[in-house]
Amino acid sequence: MLVLDHSTSMADPGKMPQLRRGAFKFFVEAVRRHYAVGAVAFASKTQLLSTPSVDIPRFWRRLQRLKPYGRTRMARPLRIAQRRLRFRRGHRVIVLLTDGMPDDAEATLAAARFIRDAGITLIPIGTGQADEAFLKTLAGRPELVHMTDLDGFSDAVAEVAGRLEQPY
Numbered sequence: 813m814l815v816l817d818h819s820t821s822m823a824d825p826g827k828m829p830q831l832r833r834g835a836f837k838f839f840v841e842a843v844r845r846h847y848a849v850g851a852v853a854f855a856s857k858t859q860l861l862s863t864p865s866v867d868i869p870r871f872w873r874r875l876q877r878l879k880p881y882g883r884t885r886m887a888r889p890l891r892i893a894q895r896r897l898r899f900r901r902g903h904r905v906i907v908l909l910t911d912g913m914p915d916d917a918e919a920t921l922a923a924a925r926f927i928r929d930a931g932i933t934l935i936p937i938g939t940g941q942a943d944e945a946f947l948k949t950l951a952g953r954p955e956l957v958h959m960t961d962l963d964g965f966s967d968a969v970a971e972v973a974g975r976l977e978q979p980y
Contacts, residue, residue, distance in 0.1 A: 814849065905933045934952065
């Protein structure tokens with residue numbers, strides 16, 4: 813599952829195109845590796861973009877609808893992503909793409925603990941003002957966090973997809 817931040821801070825020049833490009837590269841690479849991929853987008857509200865599927869054109873169309881707005885409410889989309897993976901078999905991964913800090917850090921940390929306790933790997937990818945220390949706490953394993961500048965954002969997301977078959 814991809815969890816995509818499209819809060820107001822993503823309106824900075826170049827951020828949304830990088831997010832879209834990275835999410836799309838991830839989707840295509842994961843499908844090529846025989847994974848189904850779903851996505852949840854978040855800002856002030858949470859939106860299920862896609863249940864886990866392999867429908868590349870549909871995912872691309874839904875991704876294009878994302879516009880930056882609102883706050884960074886990160887806890888709920890993480891919980892939704894966890895619920896979507898709850899009964900799926902195989903390697904379960906949530907990849908969080910963000911450029912900032914959540915509105916409610918404690919609720920977000922609690923959601924991340926629940927994800928990890930369920931045996932799901934959480935891989936945060938941060939850019940911009942994202943707090944690396946916070947993302948490391950979310951992941952539970954610092955080596956899973958990927959920090960990158962804006963120009964490398966989409967490539968960092970694609971690189972994570974390229975390593976999906978490796979155990980985390």
